[in-house]
Every structure is written in C-alpha cells, then in structure tokens.
Amino acid sequence: xxxxxxxxxxxxxxxxxxxxxxxxxxxxxxxxxxxxxxxxxxxxxxxxxxxxxxxxxxxxxxxxxxxxxxxxxxxxxxxxxxxxxxxxxxxxxxxxxxxxxxxxxxxxxxxx
Amino acid sequence: xxxxxxxxxxxxxxxxxxxxxxxxxxxxxxxxxxxxxxxxxxxxxxxxxxxxxxxxxxxxxxxxxxxxxxxxxxxxxxxxxxxxxxxxxxxxxxxxxxxxxxxxxxxxxxxxxx
Numbered sequence: 001x002x003x004x005x006x007x008x009x010x011x012x013x014x015x016x017x018x019x020x021x022x023x024x025x026x027x028x029x030x031x032x033x034x035x036x037x038x039x040x041x042x043x044x045x046x047x048x049x050x051x052x053x054x055x056x057x058x059x060x061x062x063x064x065x066x067x068x069x070x071x072x073x074x075x076x077x078x079x080x081x082x083x084x085x086x087x088x089x090x091x092x093x094x095x096x097x098x099x100x101x102x103x104x105x106x107x108x109x110x111x112x
Numbered sequence: 113x114x115x116x117x118x119x120x121x122x123x124x125x126x127x128x129x130x131x132x133x134x135x136x137x138x139x140x141x142x143x144x145x146x147x148x149x150x151x152x153x154x155x156x157x158x159x160x161x162x163x164x165x166x167x168x169x170x171x172x173x174x175x176x177x178x179x180x181x182x183x184x185x186x187x188x189x190x191x192x193x194x195x196x197x198x199x200x201x202x203x204x205x206x207x208x209x210x211x212x213x214x215x216x217x218x219x220x221x222x223x224x225x226x
Binding site: 006009034036042044045049090099100101103105 | 145153155157170202214217218
C-alpha cells in the first residue's frame with residue numbers, strides 16, 4: 001500500500017537557521033507530490049506541489065522542495081527560517097492508485 | 113469569495129449518540145473529502161466523493177458514513193459515536209487533484225466523545 005513517511009516529528013530551530021524536512025513515499029509509479037502547511041489554529045494550505053518537469057519546485061514564503069525519484073523523496077527546504085514559519089508541515093502524495101495520502105506531519109518550532 | 117465551511121466548529125457528545133458534521137463548499141468542486149487529524153497520525157482519509165450520488169470509503173471509514181445529494185454538501189455522520197472518534201475533522205474539496213493540485217480545506221470541527 002502507498003505510504004508517506006515524515007521522520008522528523010518535531011523540529012526546533014532558531015531564527016535564520018536553515019530548514020530541511022524529510023519526506024519519503026512508497027510507490028513505484030508516477031506520483032504528484034505536495035507540501036501543505038498548517039499554522040496554529042488555522043486550516044491546511046498548499047505550500048508547493050510537484051507534478052512533472054524541474055524536480056526543484058519553489059513555493060510560497062521562500063520554501064522549496066526537491067523531488068529525487070531514485071530516493072522516493074520530496075524534502076522541503078528553506079534557507080533561513082522566520083518565527084512566523086512556526087507551523088505543522090505535511091507531505092502528501094497522490095498517485096493513480098490512490099487518493100491523496102498525507103504523512104504524519106512535522107511540527108516546526110522557531111525560537112525568536 | 114468561494115469558500116468551504118464546516119459546522120459545528122466544536123462539539124461535545126456522549127458515547128452512542130449519532131453526530132453529523134456539516135461541510136459546505138461554494139467552489140463548485142466535484143471532489144470532496146473528509147479527513148480526521150490525530151496526533152502522530154497526520155491526516156487520514158475517512159470518506160470521499162467525486163460527484164453527486166458518488167461516495168467512497170477511505171482508509172478509516174468504519175463507524176462513519178457520508179451522502180452526496182448535491183455538489184455543495186458532504187455531511188459526515190457518526191452513527192454511534194465512540195471515544196476513539198474524538199478528533200479534529202477536516203473537510204476538503206478539489207476541482208481535480210491532477211490538474212489544480214490543490215485541496216481546499218475547511219477550518220476543522222473538533223469533536224469530543226465522552
């Protein structure tokens with residue numbers, strides 16, 4: 001069965017630190033990949049998505065993610081985090097075999 | 113502006129009672145989904161619908177049902193609430209996952225079953 005793994009459950013960083021959140025999926029076919037963000041008390045919003053083409057995709061608020069097919073990974077990155085990036089981040093995968101499946105989420109806490 | 117609204121936002125009920133969570137979207141999207149969010153599990157799909165009169169089971173559908181009588185609404189019913197169904201429930205809609213690539217989420221409904 002298709003699955004999505006986010007190994008970092010809680011990440012704590014200081015402002016201006018660089019961020020990388022891991023996401024791995026298990027499915028051998030063509031996939032569409034997403035990162036969603038949930039700010040405290042709010043609903044989920046799309047951060048960025050990958051369907052095809054350039055494996056390095058850029059999203060809102062300076063976030064980017066790189067699709068590495070050989071590693072079944074779609075890690076989220078940001079060069080310099082801000083306090084306002086405090087949120088929970090969800091990786092999601094959609095394939096022809098399934099609906100959108102979400103990972104368990106990574107809580108990001110930023111120390112001001 | 114188009115939106116997706118859920119009601120109630122908070123509800124406390126007792127074990128064994130029937131509960132219905134409402135979801136209404138004005139995006140005119142064909143696809144609608146119900147997820148539950150639990151610590152350590154992320155979002156898990158309960159039920160989904162690709163159009164009027166279409167409903168499908170997700171990965172955690174036991175104890176839940178949905179109906180789709182029009183494009184705008186997908187109510188989620190807990191037939192006999194159990195404490196294990198205490199959770200935050202999110203409704204979402206999409207025009208098409210493969211073309212727009214985006215799910216639009218409601219604000220969530222926090223359900224407590226005592």
